[in-house]
Amino acid sequence: MAAFVQILIGSVLQGGLYALGAFGLSLSFGVLKILNLSHGDFLMLGGFGGYFALVYLGLNPFVSAIVLGAAFFLVGIGYHQAFLARLSHRTPQGLLVASVMVTLGTALAIEDLTSFLSGGAPVGIPYRLHSLTWGGAVFPVLRLILLAATLILTIALYYFFSRTFLGRAVRASTINRDGALLVGINIRRIALFTFGLGTALAAGTGVFYATLFTVEPFMGLALALKYLAVIVVGGMGSLPGVFVGGLVIAAAEGFTAYYAGPRWSPMVAFAILVAALLLKPQGLLGRE
Amino acid sequence: MLEVRDLQVLYGSIQVLWGVSLRVEKGEIVTLLGPNGAGKSTLMRAISGLVRPQAGTVELLGARIDGLKPHRIVEAGLVQIPEGRQIWGDLTVQDNIELGAFAPAARAQLARSLEWVYTLFPVLVQRRRMLASTLSGGQQQMLAIARGLMSRPRLLLLDEPSLGLAPQIVEEVFEILIRINEEGIPVLLVEQNVDFALQIADRTYVMENGRIVREGTSQALRATDEIRAAYLGLRVDPGS
Amino acid sequence: MDDRDIALSTARDARAVHSVRPYWFLAALLLAVASATPWIGSRYHVSFMFLLCMHLAMAATYDIVGGYMGYINLGHGAFFGLGAYVYGATVLRGGNPVLGLLLATTAAGLFAGLVAVPVFRLRGVYFAIATFGILKLLEVLAANLEPATGGTPGLSIPPTPSTLPTFFLMLAAAVAAVGLSGWICRSRLGLGLITVREDEDVAEVSGVNTRWIKRRMFMLSALIPGFVGGTYMWQITYVDPVSAFGFEVSFTPIIMAMLGGTGTLAGPVVGTVFLTLVEELLWSRLGYLQLTMYGLVLVFIGLVMPGGLMRSRPFAHVYRVLAIPDHYGYRSGRRRP
Numbered sequence: 001m002a003a004f005v006q007i008l009i010g011s012v013l014q015g016g017l018y019a020l021g022a023f024g025l026s027l028s029f030g031v032l033k034i035l036n037l038s039h040g041d042f043l044m045l046g047g048f049g050g051y052f053a054l055v056y057l058g059l060n061p062f063v064s065a066i067v068l069g070a071a072f073f074l075v076g077i078g079y080h081q082a083f084l085a086r087l088s089h090r091t092p093q094g095l096l097v098a099s100v101m102v103t104l105g106t107a108l109a110i111e112d113l114t115s116f117l118s119g120g121a122p123v124g125i126p127y128r129l130h131s132l133t134w135g136g137a138v139f140p141v142l143r144l145i146l147l148a149a150t151l152i153l154t155i156a157l158y159y160f161f162s163r164t165f166l167g168r169a170v171r172a173s174t175i176n177r178d179g180a181l182l183v184g185i186n187i188r189r190i191a192l193f194t195f196g197l198g199t200a201l202a203a204g205t206g207v208f209y210a211t212l213f214t215v216e217p218f219m220g221l222a223l224a225l226k227y228l229a230v231i232v233v234g235g236m237g238s239l240p241g242v243f244v245g246g247l248v249i250a251a252a253e254g255f256t257a258y259y260a261g262p263r264w265s266p267m268v269a270f271a272i273l274v275a276a277l278l279l280k281p282q283g284l285l286g287r288e
Numbered sequence: 289m290l291e292v293r294d295l296q297v298l299y300g301s302i303q304v305l306w307g308v309s310l311r312v313e314k315g316e317i318v319t320l321l322g323p324n325g326a327g328k329s330t331l332m333r334a335i336s337g338l339v340r341p342q343a344g345t346v347e348l349l350g351a352r353i354d355g356l357k358p359h360r361i362v363e364a365g366l367v368q369i370p371e372g373r374q375i376w377g378d379l380t381v382q383d384n385i386e387l388g389a390f391a392p393a394a395r396a397q398l399a400r401s402l403e404w405v406y407t408l409f410p411v412l413v414q415r416r417r418m419l420a421s422t423l424s425g426g427q428q429q430m431l432a433i434a435r436g437l438m439s440r441p442r443l444l445l446l447d448e449p450s451l452g453l454a455p456q457i458v459e460e461v462f463e464i465l466i467r468i469n470e471e472g473i474p475v476l477l478v479e480q481n482v483d484f485a486l487q488i489a490d491r492t493y494v495m496e497n498g499r500i501v502r503e504g505t506s507q508a509l510r511a512t513d514e515i516r517a518a519y520l521g522l523r524v525d526p527g528s
Numbered sequence: 529m530d531d532r533d534i535a536l537s538t539a540r541d542a543r544a545v546h547s548v549r550p551y552w553f554l555a556a557l558l559l560a561v562a563s564a565t566p567w568i569g570s571r572y573h574v575s576f577m578f579l580l581c582m583h584l585a586m587a588a589t590y591d592i593v594g595g596y597m598g599y600i601n602l603g604h605g606a607f608f609g610l611g612a613y614v615y616g617a618t619v620l621r622g623g624n625p626v627l628g629l630l631l632a633t634t635a636a637g638l639f640a641g642l643v644a645v646p647v648f649r650l651r652g653v654y655f656a657i658a659t660f661g662i663l664k665l666l667e668v669l670a671a672n673l674e675p676a677t678g679g680t681p682g683l684s685i686p687p688t689p690s691t692l693p694t695f696f697l698m699l700a701a702a703v704a705a706v707g708l709s710g711w712i713c714r715s716r717l718g719l720g721l722i723t724v725r726e727d728e729d730v731a732e733v734s735g736v737n738t739r740w741i742k743r744r745m746f747m748l749s750a751l752i753p754g755f756v757g758g759t760y761m762w763q764i765t766y767v768d769p770v771s772a773f774g775f776e777v778s779f780t781p782i783i784m785a786m787l788g789g790t791g792t793l794a795g796p797v798v799g800t801v802f803l804t805l806v807e808e809l810l811w812s813r814l815g816y817l818q819l820t821m822y823g824l825v826l827v828f829i830g831l832v833m834p835g836g837l838m839r840s841r842p843f844a845h846v847y848r849v850l851a852i853p854d855h856y857g858y859r860s861g862r863r864r865p
Contacts (some may be wrong), residue, residue: 090834
């Protein structure tokens with residue numbers, strides 16, 4: 001029983017991290033209609049950044065998450081401007097091909113360069129706090145704090161997207177682009193902001209990720225695929241769905257690792273992705 | 289007010305509009321009629337900046353708006369209520385309307401615009417917290433118009449507002465259009481519903497195959513054989 | 529004029545066919561030189577050609593579904609990996625190479641047929657994601673299903689004395705792949721494929737049996753890669769999950785096809801030759817940062833000429849001189865602001 005609870009709590013935290021990371025991917029797909037295959041690489045870079053921040057600057061992960069998040073907001077905007085903005089004028093088929101090329105190419109380049117510069121080994125942020133024991137289960141304080149941070153971030157995002165003008169405009173743009181254009185919404189700027197936000201979230205999440213687990217240079221593409229599983233399960237186009245999807249995938253992975261063995265858990269996300277796409281592409285909460 | 293001159297639009301290598309010209313004067317209601325595929329929607333999209341014309345100009349109050357981005361055209365005062373409404377179903381009615389005033393200039397007047405719009409559309413007030421997708425077709429059309437009005441347009445474009453609506457609702461919608469027009473906003477209306485359209489319009493254009501083939505006041509057009517035979521389904525007697 | 533007319537008209541004027549005599553001559557010449565490599569070149573040349581033909585076969589077959597039909601099959605490498613493993617498993621159990629190749633090819637085709645039914649319910653990005661997911665799934669399965677696949681360490685088979693048979697088999701595969709592409713270029717079937725790419729719904733109502741075409745072409749595009757996988761295994765005698773299903777082996781042909789120009793006959797050829805040459809040159813100098821180079825190439829073409837080299841201005845002249853059968857532009861023209 002204790003193991004079950006521990007797995008469950010671990011899944012909530014893991015799921016929350018997945019969701020935050022996948023969130024940006026879902027947003028950018030909704031607003032720009034571009035699937036950013038390099039999204040996972042920003043998480044990886046965030047993780048590496050957090051490592052260097054701790055080792056060379058002595059910054060704890062919470063601080064570096066914020067700093068890196070802000071930095072990568074700008075990186076995201078720059079990336080969008082440099083690479084993606086030009087693609088928006090293409091026809092759907094042309095856009096598909098071009099966006100796959102550009103984002104896949106960026107992913108490969110980032111991953112390979114990082115591997116080259118860092119030596120290729122997995123990296124973890126060596127930051128530890130103490131643990132609490134309760135009822136036979138062990139709860140590391142670090143995890144609890146991260147869980148709390150994840151929840152706070154989630155609530156903040158919820159408020160942003162349901163109460164503020166900008167947040168609602170972003171949602172509107174993902175639901176109906178033409179309607180948004182005709183109402184005076186500057187889609188270009190919304191797209192920029194959305195992309196920056198998504199990238200910032202990915203990088204910040206990456207710091208947390210590296211603290212709990214490790215990051216390694218070539219994880220990006222597989223991670224992007226995992227995020228897609230999260231998004232598809234939760235329902236494409238549904239922002240709350242991302243969190244549902246994150247939870248489902250994380251729980252599935254956790255229980256598979258425990259009952260079938262850890263070497264099977266990497267497969268879980270991919271299997272769920274393929275199954276979901278083939279059986280129920282709209283996902284659990286989705287619209288399309 | 290609005291002046292379109294020799295507009296040419298291509299989709300890829302296929303020419304869809306062949307030198308279309310029309311104008312809308314202050315205070316007018318102008319209708320655009322024509323069969324499916326005539327290019328009416330393309331014309332509307334081009335005027336609103338969703339599609340870039342190959343040649344020709346579009347002027348609003350003397351200033352050129354062709355080639356501008358859509359949100360700039362909205363800022364200039366030209367607002368389109370598109371075909372099929374294009375509302376945001378997952379957002380509430382109030383969200384939909386408020387987002388209509390996204391542009392900074394419009395947002396400054398948000399409260400006043402909201403009041404005005406709710407006076408015009410009482411049915412929306414009651415439903416303002418409901419999801420837009422739960423509204424009926426007619427109500428969604430009202431919502432689309434309400435949303436458009438929030439940007440304080442100087443000219444309103446409507447693309448087939450009566451599409452898919454029961455005749456009674458169509459009447460209501462048209463009545464609202466007349467009210468809006470009386471408040472000083474000229475209207476350019478694309479319609480399939482010829483009868484209604486001719487009733488409320490001051491002038492009418494007829495489009496076919498990407499060209500304007502007829503222009504005139506509603507009475508004059510009503511009387512022409514072409515309109516009657518093609519659109520009203522009346523038989524043309526050789527003697528009349 | 530509405531969307532249907534636009535789609536049909538685009539497909540129709542995408543199929544201009546020029547006279548092809550100079551092209552045939554050049555191709556025959558190249559083929560003769562290539563075939564003579566084991567005698568006129570060194571061991572290094574032979575293995576270079578082997579690699580080149582492998583990439584070419586993969587790129588050209590990718591292009592059938594990815595370029596002509598417009599369905600980006602990121603999992604194309606799965607057929608290759610499957611073929612390699614099946615060949616290895618067959619030979620380990622006492623089968624001879626011919627049986628191995630036969631089974632490898634068949635397995636790939638069957639797999640494609642099986643997967644085609646559910647996967648073609650998706651379109652566009654979703655299709656790309658699903659095929660990518662299947663590829664990754666196979667990689668993880670190969671690493672985990674130890675008894676069948678040897679797990680992470682992989683499979684090894686006894687080596688063969690001569691490289692001659694595999695060299696010619698690979699050459700044949702490349703020729704077949706390009707020939708297949710060429711045949712599609714000029715056949716009615718090919719036109720059907722292109723209409724599916726341009727506007728599938730219109731194709732459907734115009735009488736093209738889209739479901740049949742998608743399935744058949746998918747299976748067809750899997751056969752040669754399966755064969756190539758088997759031949760690869762025959763020659764290299766070793767395969768593991770990464771070398772069978774990993775990024776490098778799976779995406780490289782796709783990148784080559786895209787660089788040269790998807791949906792064109794010469795595109796995959798040009799892209800493959802160009803990139804393989806560059807890779808060999810750089811590899812001998814650097815030995816690393818290969819993927820980075822691929823990535824940057826991809827970004828560059830995606831931004832500047834997503835239609836590939838074959839659709840860019842300078843090459844239009846080369847075309848005319850060589851009278852290569854024309855290509856099918858999908859228009860990346862401006863559509864909205």
